[in-house]
Amino acid sequence: MPNILIVTNCPSENTRTLQQAVLKGCRNDCLDETSARCREAWDADAEDVIWCDGIIIGTTENFGYMSGAVKDFFERIYYPCLGITEGKPVALYVKGGLDGQGARASMERIVTGLKWKSIQPVLILKGEFRSEFVRQCEELGMTMAAGLEAGIY
Ligand SMILES: Cc1cc2nc3c(=O)[nH]c(=O)nc-3n(C[C@H](O)[C@H](O)[C@H](O)COP(=O)(O)O)c2cc1C
Numbered sequence: 001m002p003n004i005l006i007v008t009n010c011p012s013e014n015t016r017t018l019q020q021a022v023l024k025g026c027r028n029d030c031l032d033e034t035s036a037r038c039r040e041a042w043d044a045d046a047e048d049v050i051w052c053d054g055i056i057i058g059t060t061e062n063f064g065y066m067s068g069a070v071k072d073f074f075e076r077i078y079y080p081c082l083g084i085t086e087g088k089p090v091a092l093y094v095k096g097g098l099d100g101q102g103a104r105a106s107m108e109r110i111v112t113g114l115k116w117k118s119i120q121p122v123l124i125l126k127g128e129f130r131s132e133f134v135r136q137c138e139e140l141g142m143t144m145a146a147g148l149e150a151g152i153y
Helices: 013-026 046-051 068-081 101-114 131-150
Strands: 003-008 035-040 054-062 089-095 123-125
Touching: 003 013, 003 046, 003 068, 003 131, 013 035, 013 054, 013 089, 013 131, 046 068, 054 068, 054 101, 054 131, 068 101, 089 101, 089 131, 123 131
Parallel strands: 003 035, 003 054, 054 089, 089 123
Antiparallel strands: none
């Protein structure tokens, strides 16, 4: 039963909807039971990261960068996790207003430093909120859960 950690900042109803869609995807009925857990970025810590077999991190783009909450998460877990979480499967998503590239690049740099393994390109959700975003987040969760269960990461 793979453990999946979902770390997000959710400042709005839309971002909460996306977080819940990721969680739903991780817990999809087609898969064996997965132990998936959501943590607000401010609350997540290195123990949570070490606990999980795969991690999904979602941020809003703020001022051309990841959110302050997600940056704080990375700052707190980086050195405690460095060297002992290498190869951890990770999936990233960004909820932007009109862009998202700054948040993508800033998270990718850190994930590269940690030597985590991205399971797919960063999902960037921008522009007017669409139901497609919810489906894409659910798929992201499902992809992580299915891949871990199949042992392909
Ligand atoms: C302080 C602040 C800075 C922001 N900066 C950016 C930005 O640089 N690029 C971008 O695409 N969106 C930016 N946004 C928009 C947020 O990403 C957006 O509000 C967030 O994804 C929540 O989306 P929602 O309004 O659909 O709930 C910013 C929002 C705030 C509050």
